[in-house]
Amino acid sequence: MRRExxxxxxxxxxxxxxxxxxxxxxxxxxxxAYWLYDGTPPGPLQEQDELVMLPDFSMPGLGPKxxxxxxxxxxxxxxxxxxxxxxxxxFIKPGDRVLLKVNAAFATPPILSATTNPQLAAEVxxxxxKAGAASVVVTDNPINDPESCFNLTGIxxxxxxxxxxxxxxxxDSFEPTTVKDATLIRGWPLLYSPFVGINKVIGIAxxxxxxxxxxxxxxKNWYGLLGGRRNIFHQDIHNAIKELAMMVTPTLxxxxxxxxxxxxxxxxxxxxxxxxxxxxxxxxxxxxxxAFGATLLGKTVxxxxxxxxxxxxxxxxxxxxxxxxxxxxxG
Amino acid sequence: xxxQPTKCETSIGFGILLVLAGIVIGVFLKQSHYxxxxxxRGALEAGIRAAPKADLSEEFLxxxxxxxxxxxxxxxxxxxxxxxxxxxxxxxxxSAGFLRLLCQRFAEANDPSSWMEVFIYDxxxxxxxxAVYSVQRRPDAExxxxxxxxxRTENALFFLHGRYYVELIAAVTTQRMAExxxxxxxxxxxxxxxxxxxxxxxxxxxxxxxxxxxITFLISNAFGFDRxxxxxxxxxALGNTQLTAFLSIRENPSEASELVAAYHGFLLANGGVNVxxxxxxxxxxxxxxxxxxxxxxxxxKFLAGIHAAQDRGxxxxxxxxxxxxxxxxxx
Numbered sequence: 015m016r017r018e019x020x021x022x023x024x025x026x027x028x029x030x031x032x033x034x035x036x037x038x039x040x041x042x043x044x045x046x047a048y049w050l051y052d053g054t055p056p057g058p059l060q061e062q063d064e065l066v067m068l069p070d071f072s073m074p075g076l077g078p079k080x081x082x083x084x085x086x087x088x089x090x091x092x093x094x095x096x097x098x099x100x101x102x103x104x105f106i107k108p109g110d111r112v113l114l115k116v117n118a119a120f121a122t123p124p125i126l127s128a129t130t131n132p133q134l135a136a137e138v139x140x141x142x143x144k145a146g147a148a149s150v151v152v153t154d155n156p157i158n159d160p161e162s163c164f165n166l167t168g169i170x171x172x173x174x175x176x177x178x179x180x181x182x183x184x185x186d187s188f189e190p191t192t193v194k195d196a197t198l199i200r201g202w203p204l205l206y207s208p209f210v211g212i213n214k215v216i217g218i219a220x221x222x223x224x225x226x227x228x229x230x231x232x233x234k235n236w237y238g239l240l241g242g243r244r245n246i247f248h249q250d251i252h253n254a255i256k257e258l259a260m261m262v263t264p265t266l267x268x269x270x271x272x273x274x275x276x277x278x279x280x281x282x283x284x285x286x287x288x289x290x291x292x293x294x295x296x297x298x299x300x301x302x303x304x305a306f307g308a309t310l311l312g313k314t315v316x317x318x319x320x321x322x323x324x325x326x327x328x329x330x331x332x333x334x335x336x337x338x339x340x341x342x343x344x345g
Numbered sequence: 346x347x348x349q350p351t352k353c354e355t356s357i358g359f360g361i362l363l364v365l366a367g368i369v370i371g372v373f374l375k376q377s378h379y380x381x382x383x384x385x386r387g388a389l390e391a392g393i394r395a396a397p398k399a400d401l402s403e404e405f406l407x408x409x410x411x412x413x414x415x416x417x418x419x420x421x422x423x424x425x426x427x428x429x430x431x432x433x434x435x436x437x438x439x440s441a442g443f444l445r446l447l448c449q450r451f452a453e454a455n456d457p458s459s460w461m462e463v464f465i466y467d468x469x470x471x472x473x474x475x476a477v478y479s480v481q482r483r484p485d486a487e488x489x490x491x492x493x494x495x496x497r498t499e500n501a502l503f504f505l506h507g508r509y510y511v512e513l514i515a516a517v518t519t520q521r522m523a524e525x526x527x528x529x530x531x532x533x534x535x536x537x538x539x540x541x542x543x544x545x546x547x548x549x550x551x552x553x554x555x556x557x558x559x560i561t562f563l564i565s566n567a568f569g570f571d572r573x574x575x576x577x578x579x580x581x582a583l584g585n586t587q588l589t590a591f592l593s594i595r596e597n598p599s600e601a602s603e604l605v606a607a608y609h610g611f612l613l614a615n616g617g618v619n620v621x622x623x624x625x626x627x628x629x630x631x632x633x634x635x636x637x638x639x640x641x642x643x644x645x646k647f648l649a650g651i652h653a654a655q656d657r658g659x660x661x662x663x664x665x666x667x668x669x670x671x672x673x674x675x676x
Contacts, residue, residue, distance in 0.1 A: 025350065121450075123516030125517075224433050245428040279433070284500060
């Protein structure tokens with residue numbers, strides 16, 4: 015009889031009661047999960063007013079300019095390329111404080127062309143001083159040890175020889191930044207100290223193959239302004255480069271394709287990876303510069319998605335021909 | 346007396362069972378759609394467990410480079426920080442199962458500007474070392490004969506020694522430095538004991554027209570097809586035609602034949618057109634795509650074929666040669 019009663023209550027009231035309790039438990043769990051769920055992506059670590067942002071370093075009212083100069087002597091070609099777009103004086107005014115962002119990523123010798131050519135960096139610094147710059151600082155946050163990189167690439171000695179200051183990053187050189195409308199570079203450490211007081215920025219980059227992104231040119235060059243575990247950006251490299259281009263609006267970029275690294279980039283290692291392409295590009299539009307540089311690597315814009323992405327973000331134009339680049343040769 | 350459950354209880358019971366079944370199906374489907382990179386990594390990790398422990402000490406390089414002056418302490422990088430040394434090229438090594446990099450710079454005692462950097466990549470097993478060696482091989486380099494897989498360029502020496510892939514990269518192109526690199530390589534090989542182990546696939550390619558230095562081992566994503574992993578490719582010059590033969594040893598014949606069908610489908614989905622052909626290879630598929638011809642077939646547990654042949658006749662003839670060679674190998 016007792017068994018029958020227990021079975022009877024289980025079959026009806028108790029069963030329904032327990033079902034209702036279980037349902038309420040599930041509902042409560044779902045509600046709790048929903049309440050705890052944060053649908054917004056991880057935001058910057060700092061409050062907005064603690065973040066730094068790089069200002070626009072471009073020359074107002076100058077419009078996009080580009081020159082493409084062929085020749086085997088970097089000193090001659092860079093001078094001609096700058097002259098073709100109005101001369102360095104169009105960009106650097108007396109009293110300006112200039113930052114040259116070189117590619118000193120690796121502790122490799124200049125002959126490998128994995129880094130900015132030291133003579134080219136020195137010549138651009140020299141031209142800035144000649145135009146009246148009050149100071150020129152040369153910097154990068156290399157992949158390897160900064161001091162070794164700047165010394166072995168020859169950039170430190172070359173820059174100092176013309177009076178430029180070499181800024182080697184330390185741990186306290188970085189401040190968090192968030193790029194407007196970016197999804198990757200948010201609250202990320204930016205090599206900021208050398209930018210303090212700077213009002214002109216020139217990027218100087220070699221043309222290189224890159225195992226991950228397809229190419230490393232002027233836009234990828236800004237990668238050296240990031241700190242932290244930036245290699246995670248290689249997982250979404252094209253969007254990362256696009257955001258780097260959004261992060262920096264330079265006064266000018268100089269793309270050195272005197273020797274291009276055609277294979278095994280970005281480090282190379284053998285002279286067999288290099289090809290004499292004898293070209294120097296100066297441009298106020300980094301997207302256009304890279305779009306032209308791609309042709310020297312035998313690649314199309316479609317093969318380097320970051321170029322189109324940067325263009326779509328309004329950084330510049332991939333249709334470099336639309337800028338009517340001035341083409342010259344140093345013979 | 347035990348009463349029968351009501352319809353309501355039965356329905357709820359079925360509902361719960363259906364939900365559980367749905368979860369099981371969901372888990373099953375999710376597990377059957379792994380990212381190929383995860384599978385490759387898993388296979389590589391299995392290989393790593395089987396690989397002997399790395400035995401190169403930090404002092405080892407100084408010992409090998411006797412007579413040269415170390416410029417910096419030895420550096421060691423693992424999978425977690427390899428990109429700190431070689432940036433974007435790290436992906437190539439990581440996808441091939443990289444274990445450890447030992448590197449150091451050495452200068453000539455009487456000329457500090459004459460220096461080289463030694464990179465010793467421990468890839469765990471010879472097949473993976475061959476993968477990174479073969480993919481980066483400079484096509485016009487001079488073959489070096491001091492070991493089976495070695496070549497030199499104007500400023501560098503690259504070779505394979507068992508599980509180790511070694512790069513010696515110099516900052517200068519002098520004869521003295523070339524000799525120093527050669528001495529280093531000989532000493533390294535003499536002092537470093539490695540387990541034997543042939544790469545059996547290398548002998549399976551027909552010799553006629555084969556470019557011996559043009560055999561490449563791709564760990565994953567061969568020909569842009571994400572299911573083609575562990576594929577050996579060999580370049581051929583046959584008459585006026587160039588083509589690439591490929592082969593891969595699969596787990597069993599059914600996997601090989603299933604991959605044939607999958608690759609055939611991949612080619613057709615990307616604009617390929619079936620070509621009627623009877624080359625006497627059971628199950629072989631011939632596809633014309635982008636003005637070149639692809640042949641794919643299986644022979645036992647071998648997946649094999651011809652890639653990017655300009656001449657259909659040569660592609661078919663060479664497929665037969667390859668099939669005959671594999672037929673002998675598979676018994």
